[in-house]
Amino acid sequence: MxxxxxxxxxxxxxxxxxxxxxxxxxxxxxxxxxxxxxxxxxxxxxxxxxxxxxxxxxxxxxxxxxxxxxxxxxxxxxxxxxxxxxxxxxxxxxxxxxxxxxxxxxxxxxxxxxxxxxxxxxxxxxxxxxxxxxxxxxxxxxxxxxxxxxxxxxxxxxxxxxxHIAGIPGDDFIRDILPNCTELEKSQIAKEFVKFKERCLIRLLGDMRSYNYVITPTHDFDHIIYKIRAIDFDQQSFEGNLKVYNLQFMKENFKMIEMVGKKLQNDSILQYKIEERSFMAKRMLNTPRRSARLIKCMKADTISFPENVALLKKQLIKYVGDVKFRECNNMGEILETILAFVKRNYIDISNNELF
Incomplete structure (x- = not known):
């Protein structure tokens, strides 16, 4: 606690x-x-x-x-x-x-x-x-x-x-099912957790403790594929502490983080992070009007306290080294800056034909 x-x-x-x-x-x-x-x-x-x-x-x-x-x-x-x-x-x-x-x-x-x-x-x-x-x-x-x-x-x-979002509550899965998963299944779950963690961090969805997401198993031929999805969106762009948006700092997720460290090399983790950012960029580029209009609403809205905005700006500048966050006045502008960074890097990578 x-x-x-x-x-x-x-x-x-x-x-x-x-x-x-x-x-x-x-x-x-x-x-x-x-x-x-x-x-x-x-x-x-x-x-x-x-x-x-x-x-x-x-x-x-x-x-x-x-x-x-x-x-x-x-x-x-x-x-x-x-x-x-x-x-x-x-x-x-x-x-x-x-x-x-x-x-x-x-x-x-x-x-x-x-x-x-x-x-x-x-x-x-x-x-x-x-x-x-x-x-x-x-x-x-x-x-x-x-x-x-x-x-x-x-x-x-x-x-x-x-x-209702169907699935096995994360805390139940970690306690009852994860220990009995095969090593291959654990590797696949670790991959999905890295992607889920990156998605939450990029779009500023906070407080993703294990009971705030579910894990959904899907049978595919002779094996099971596990997907992870959020079920609680109460902490969207509210907190000022950047760690709240990073799943690895939630003690309820420590077993998942430990498994990621055992099953995935750093190069693989980076690869999955890039894949998730690229997917998010594609989604935004495929729905440009809807995503832009939503961000416009957020920029004109108040969904956090001024002290939270100031703290998050400071921590993001330190985390990503982009001084553009200094110009942000609210959570909508902060999120817009993050998503613009994701889109910009995806376009640069695509133009370099690395994918």
Missing amino acids: AVEKKLMSKKKPTFPVNEMLNAYLKNYNRNTKISIFYDDLLRFQGSVVVYDKDDEDTLWVRTYYSEFDREEIDRSLKKVYTILHSDGNDSTIPFLNVDAIDYCTFGNSKPFRIKIRNILNDNFTYFYVKKADASRIYGLELEHILSPHNMNFLVHKDTLIEE
Whole structure:
């Protein structure tokens, strides 16, 4: 805990969604009308603790509502599900059931997790209802633009709806599965961790402790491929300490970092970092208007404290040796400078025909 206190500053506030960001969300079909808000779900009358299969407290509680409230809430949540996963058509609503509404007592965002089941075949999925926070929304959009993963979410006024990201929680994977992986699998996971670490650092996604990302195994012929993806975007471009954006300084990731050191040589680590930066540059070049418009919104927004901006500028100048960070006035301008550096270097490398 002492390490975390040094890395993380005071609790991050919720930043409101301004008109410019709201216009961006409307333009890209992220903004839609829904009939339920985060505050509506806070009206629960009681709750019980949710335990995992080992009878450990999950830090989630299952909520209960009055009969009148529950009927209205269930109907609204089913409608939200159809909008998030389909075209919002009401024809499928009779076949849906809200199995559970869980509330998280841990963390910054205090989300609600909704379990929706199709009564025809018992298939179920989850989505989350959270307070809309501008920095979190920037994090979701940056993940959509810069990573290999598409993000599905909706915003309406002060409420954010997020699709569930499937995978094995990183802390569970490191504790229960990683020790039993083959040496070849460990090498592949180490490669993916280096790429994930680089992606988070470049796009300033902070606090990627092991329980804030998931690992997804995919069977490919006679072996398994592991991918790593973030599931928590609360700490997008907020902290001033550069180490918060670097996974190797999170004690929960030490076993992964140790494995990278054992399985990969420095030349391989550098190669994977370059590959990830090149991928991010390609993504930006393929979506120039969207990425530029998002950065423009960030530059006109406030998603951190002035002292955090000043500290991050100072540390980035020391880290990369680029004095252009001195001219940055906010987190949006800092991120723009970093991404411009990534694109510029990718174009230079491409012109030299090194790839």
